[in-house]
Every structure is written in structure tokens, then in C-alpha cells.
Amino acid sequence: MALQWLILTYVVAAEAAVAILLTLPTPKLLRNRITSLFSLILQPSLFIVPFAGFQLLDIYWKNEHRLMCNSEVCTATERDRYEKSIYKAQRNVILCVVACLLYWCISRICKFQKEIQNLEEVEKREKSQ
Template identity: 40%
Template sequence: MALEWVVLGYAAGAEAVMLLLLTIPGLDALRKGLITVTRNLLKPFMSIVPFCLFLLMDIYWKYENRPTCESDSCSPSEHLRHQKSIMKSQRNALLIASALIFYWLLYSVTSLVVRVEQLNNRIEKLRNQD
């Protein structure tokens, strides 16, 4: 199971880096190639959505089937293990949320940058006609 979380973490990191490079001002020469790369990667990154839903169901299943640890019925080591399990589930849920948000932001920013580029080309074309 750890490999799935590593893959999701790397995918979220790649999305964050691409989002950062698209939104940094002053990279106009690099932006045109980066837009092409990002638009080509949006479809493969779409597989993150069902992957995140699968991992979210895994967290829910583990939460529902987790043995309860009440105050008098468990030893300190069992209580610690129970708390670590809860913390790990919360961390993984945060990773899922960040991967989905980064994908949505990357999709939105890419479409906005493409739209701005198209509008700039139309303005330039209209100026050349006059």
C-alpha cells in the first residue's frame, strides 16, 4: 500500500510544479512549450481522480474495520498504535485532497492561459488588419 501513496505524492508534486511554472510571471518564452506539455499531460493525470476515489474507499474501509480502543480495554501500546493509524489516515486523506485540488487548479489555469493566448492572437490579428 505504501507504493500507492508514493505515486500519488509524486503526481501531486508534479502537478504543483507545473502549476507553479505556469503561474510565475516572466517565463513567457518557456510558457508556450510548458502549455503544450501540460495539455498533453492532463489526460494521463485524469487517472488520478479514480485512483484517489479508490484510496479514499480504502481509508473508509480501514476506518470502519479498525478495532476500537476504549480507555480501559487496551494497553498503552495498542492505544499508541490506534492513534498512529488515525494520524496516518488523516495524512493520506489530506494527500488525496491536495492531489485532486492540484489537478483541478492545473486544468483551470491551463485552460485560462490557453484562452488568454488565443485572445492575444485575435487582438494582434485585428491590429494587423487595421
Template identity: 40%
Template sequence: MALEWVALGYAAGAEAIMLLFLTLPGFDRIRRGMISVVRSALKPLLSVVPFCLFLLMDIYWKYETRPTCEQEHSCTPTEHLRHQKSIIKSQRNGILIASALLLYWLLFSVTSLVIRVDQLSQRIEKLKRQE
């Protein structure tokens, strides 16, 4: 299961880097190239959404089937520590899922806004040339 989390982490990192290059001011040449790269990468990156839902279901399944320590003295310290580590890992993975989904949505929204701004600026320049 660790490979799935690494793949999701790389996907979220790639989304963050693309989003950074699209939103930083002063990189107009890079931005124009990044727009085409991001537009072609948005459809394959859409696979992050069902992948995140699958991993969320995995977290839920692990939560539901975990052994419980109903009484304080029924678990050994090792079992209790393993249980606490499992909870922390689940929380970390939940944050990774949320960040990957949020970054994809931001990347999609920012890309569409940047494309719209470029179209409007081209339209303004065309109208200025006509006058």
C-alpha cells in the same frame, strides 16, 4: 500500500510544479512549451481522480474495521499508540488526496485560461495588423 501513497505524492508534486511554471510571471518561453506539455499530460493525470477515490475508500474501510477500545482499560498502551498513529496517517493521507485532486483541478483550469488568453492575444494582434 505505501507505494500507492508515494505514487500519489509524486503525481501531486508534478501537478504543483507544472502549475507553478504556468503561473509564474516572466517565463513566457517556458510557458509556451509548458502549455503543450501540460495539455498532453492532463489526460494521463486524469487517472489521479479514480485513484484518489480508491484510496479514499481504503481509508474508509480501515476506519470501519479498526479495533476499538471501548473502555479506557481494555487497550494496552501499545494498542492505543498504534490506534493513534493509524488515525494520524489516515488524516495525512486524506490531506494528500484532497491536495492531489485540488491541484489537478487548478492545473486543468489554469491551462484552459492560459490557452484562452493566448488565443485572445493572437486575435488582438491580428485585428491590429488589419487596421
């Protein structure tokens, strides 16, 4: 299971880097090339949304079937292990939500950049007429 979370962590880091790269002020030609490149990459990378959703379902299922340790019978180590698993689950939920949110942000940024590019072309055509 740790490999799945490692992959999701790397994907989130890559998405954050792409979002930063897309929002940096760059020359128009470079920005258009970067936007078109990441627009091509967006569709194959859509796998992250169902992958994160599956991971959220897995966290929910494990949370529903987790042994509760809130009685006096539990030892200190059992209580610590329980709390650690709760913290890890919360961290993983945040990771899944951020993966989906960053994917959505990148797709919206690319869409807005393309719309801006199209409007600039229309404006250029109108000025030339």
C-alpha cells in the same frame, strides 16, 4: 499499501512543481510552449483522480472496520498504535484531496493560458485590419 501512498506522494510533488512552473512569470513564447506541453500531459494523467478516489474509499472502509480502542482494557501500546493509524489516515486523506485539487488547478491554469493566447491572437488580427 505503502507503495500506493509513495506513488501518490510523488504525483502530488510533481503536480505542485508543475503548478509552480506554470504560474512563474516567463516570456510569452516560453509560457505558451510550457502550457501546450502540460496540456498534452493532462489527459493521460487524469488517472490520478480515480486513483485518489479509490484510496479515499479504502481509507473510509478501513475506518469503518477499525477496532476501537477507547476502553480501559486497552494497553498504552495499543492506544498509541490506534492513534498513529488515525493520524496516518488523516494524512492520507489530505494527500488524496490535494492530488485532486492540484490536478484541477493545473487544468484550469492551462485552460486560462490558452484562452489568453486566443484573445491575444484575436486582438492582433483586429489591430492588423
